[in-house]
Amino acid sequence: DTEVTQTPKHLVMGMTNKKSLKCEQHMGHRAMYWYKQKAKKPPELMFVYSYEKLSINESVPSRFSPECPNSSLLNLHLHALQPEDSALYLCASSQENTDTQYFGPGTRLTVL
Amino acid sequence: EDQVTQSPEALRLQEGESSSLNCSYTVSGLRGLFWYRQDPGKGPEFLFTLYSAGEEKEKERLKATLTKKESFLHITAPKPEDSATYLCAVRTYSGAGSYQLTFGKGTKLSVIP
Numbered sequence: 572d573t574e575v576t577q578t579p580k581h582l583v584m585g586m587t588n589k590k591s592l593k594c595e596q597h598m599g600h601r602a603m604y605w606y607k608q609k610a611k612k613p614p615e616l617m618f619v620y621s622y623e624k625l626s627i628n629e630s631v632p633s634r635f636s637p638e639c640p641n642s643s644l645l646n647l648h649l650h651a652l653q654p655e656d657s658a659l660y661l662c663a664s665s666q667e668n669t670d671t672q673y674f675g676p677g678t679r680l681t682v683l
Numbered sequence: 684e685d686q687v688t689q690s691p692e693a694l695r696l697q698e699g700e701s702s703s704l705n706c707s708y709t710v711s712g713l714r715g716l717f718w719y720r721q722d723p724g725k726g727p728e729f730l731f732t733l734y735s736a737g738e739e740k741e742k743e744r745l746k747a748t749l750t751k752k753e754s755f756l757h758i759t760a761p762k763p764e765d766s767a768t769y770l771c772a773v774r775t776y777s778g779a780g781s782y783q784l785t786f787g788k789g790t791k792l793s794v795i796p
Binding site for chain 1: 714715717719724725726727728729732770772774777779780781782783784786787788789
């Protein structure tokens, strides 16, 4: 089983809202990732967690705040977003940071 | 700077018309090359990992090959359900024990019945 789940599937929020994206995997993977993908562009890495510790932060604005409560869960907290933050947010996981990444279905975020 | 270039950007094939997609890369230290398939509005689906020049992997109508500078995804007798965007990614060492993927822009494949 190589399933990564993400909730919600769609999210519409205003620029003053606070919301969270959730990602879950039960494959025993120890590395988890957040990517942002704009239309007709490839995924762009935002954050990497390895063994529940943040190992890569690709200079992402502070209005995006990741959290890894345990080895199976990864959250992305959103606050004061801009319309240009509208995108497909993808979560991925891998056995270790050196292994194949498996992606979830994504959350389609629209910021009004 | 690590670079991944995919060509063509878009490809239209008749059903049954075989072809190849190209992924050329310039990286300081390749730690694996990956092919993913992505349908519109969905997450990338893993297809293949290749690690060394000369390596080949096959799955149904798809075959991936790797040289020192590029990879090819060969599609034999494609069907309409093979229509998708195919993404190539290379994994490189980013320091402090961490690795990351650098994606190409993808090839959008359309297979016409």
